[in-house]
Amino acid sequence: MDYKNEYNEKLITAEKAASFVKSGDYVDYGWAGQTPVAIDKELAKRAGELKDVIVRGGVLLAVPEIFKADPNGDSFVWFSWHAGGPDRGRINNTDGGFYIPLRYSELPRLYRENSKVDIAYLVVAPMDKHGYFNMGLNASHLMAVIETADKVIVEVNENLPIALGGFENEVHISDVDFVVEGDNPPMAELPAGSFGEVDKKVAEIIVNEIPNGACIQLGIGGMPNAVGSLIAESDLKDLGVHTEMFVDAFVDLYNAGKVNGSRKNIDRFRQTYAFAAGTKKLYDFIDNNPQCMAAPVDYTNDARIISKLDNFVSINNAVNVDLVGQVSSESSGFKHISGAGGQLDFVLGAYLSEGGKSFICLSSTFFNKKTNQEESRIVPNFETGSAITVPRPITNYIVTEHGMFNAKGKSNWERAEGIINIAAPQFRDELIKEAEKIGIWRNSNKR
Structure with missing residues (x-):
């Protein structure tokens, strides 16, 4: 079966993807090195227009544009499941960042039973011939996010590694509402830890x-x-x-x-x-x-x-x-x-x-x-x-x-x-x- 037509019907711009967010929405930004890039840039442009948008994620490897555009957290409030450097700065130095206590093993269940997701923005690899997008570096809890979200929008990055071997690490085009073809930046890196x-x-x-x-x-x-x-x-x-x-x-x-x-x-x-x-x-x-x-x-x-x-x-x-x-x-x-x-x-x-x-x-x-x-x-x-x-x-x-x-x-x-x-x-x-x-x-x- 050819899924290209369905893909093309769901293809939208990053600007359009960011336009769906309303004040007070709960938005998911994926995990670690796979936060959206193109959509993030467009959503940041709406700082000042929006208010109290809750954005969830964690282990950030780079500072999102929404942080830069809204340093005090008036428009975008960051909820972190686990803090990397940028999360830590947002939590400790502003009123726009908070930690969510959890045992990491419970995170999929927390999404399915205890969390609201109006829009999920997830970075994925290009669609394969069977209509699947690979979730790359983060199987983690992303399928639970997809199953919980009212609207699922994927941002394609051709540089995302294809992760094999497991389960709940791919999403089908039929379970996606919209597709954004991103800018294909290199994946954010975490330098190997030094030791003394x-x-x-x-x-x-x-x-x-x-x-x-x-x-x-x-x-x-x-x-x-x-x-x-x-x-x-x-x-x-x-x-x-x-x-x-x-x-x-x-x-x-x-x-x-x-x-x-x-x-x-x-x-x-x-x-x-x-x-x-x-x-x-x-x-x-x-x-x-x-x-x-x-x-x-x-x-x-x-x-x-x-x-x-x-x-x-x-x-x-x-x-x-x-x-x-x-x-x-x-x-x-x-x-x-x-x-x-x-x-x-x-x-x-x-x-x-x-x-x-x-x-x-x-x-x-x-x-x-x-x-x-x-x-x-x-x-x-x-x-x-x-x-x-x-x-x-x-x-x-x-x-x-x-x-x-x-x-x-x-x-x-x-x-x-x-x-x-x-x-x-x-x-x-x-x-x-x-x-x-x-x-x-x-x-x-x-x-």
Whole structure:
């Protein structure tokens, strides 16, 4: 069947696509590196004319034109499911940006049951001969957006990689209301995270805990990248990949011969992910690659699915950890940083896996520009407003450059001792005093 006629009947300009938005509408802007470009430029021209348009998205890799045209958020209010740099600026510095708390695994359900979408603007690859548009780098939750939206408008970008292997990663022309042929800009990139000596020390501890045949999830940031780099140099073999975010490190691991997926209990030989963000190297690797499996996030991040993968190893960053093992990874006080994402999902799923381990990694200290001094990331109490991303019953391994502590099965006083032992030495005595004040320290404890 030839779908070209239907395509041509639905083809409109970006200006026309932007004209459908009304004040008070809920608009979806896709995800990560796939926010609309041509439509965004046209919608930005309506700043001042429109009021209180709610625009949803997340993990922005570039600043949308609607932000630039409406810096105070009078016309366009940004609702972010997870903050990248541009999201963070909008949330922290204006009245026009807000975070939506969630577990990332629930996002498709949140759309289908709890969210209104008047118009969805989604970037897709060109239509194939069967009438399908590939969703490229972001299977994630986009099918749920499409099923929820009153009006679905796709913006075609010929440079979008074709993501194979999964499900809910394509939309048919019959389920699309209008098509815009975009300007075909290069895909927005996320530079590969750099890492230093502290990151390497943490990575060395973690890599020693990874067995051959393990299935790996890496979060974003320096420490997970350091882990990936050390794995590439190690003797490990037959590793699998099952992750929410597909990053450049996985390409390096594959090229080093470490990843083949042969021991995965499910999705064997496939690198499974919900969305991808990285450099052109990553995008070229994904394009039409049968070993890369794009899947919705309610599959990739479901703890029940993760638990089916033996020896699952989850590696994620944190901002702070307190003395009983609570983990704060998304904010520092009321200053928003990122979001809950899938950290809780993977911490729980890894522990439920046969032989699985979850690692929360962080440097023991950071330099606080406000106080002009070095401070501990291990704290007796979080700063007011800091979100708890992983509650204490769920925490497994906590790792700093000073060592590793397994919180599972440990009492509060055992946790206080174990966590203080991996804090920076210069802060340990003060942390002991604080532990005594809150009643979780025993004088018989070894320091």
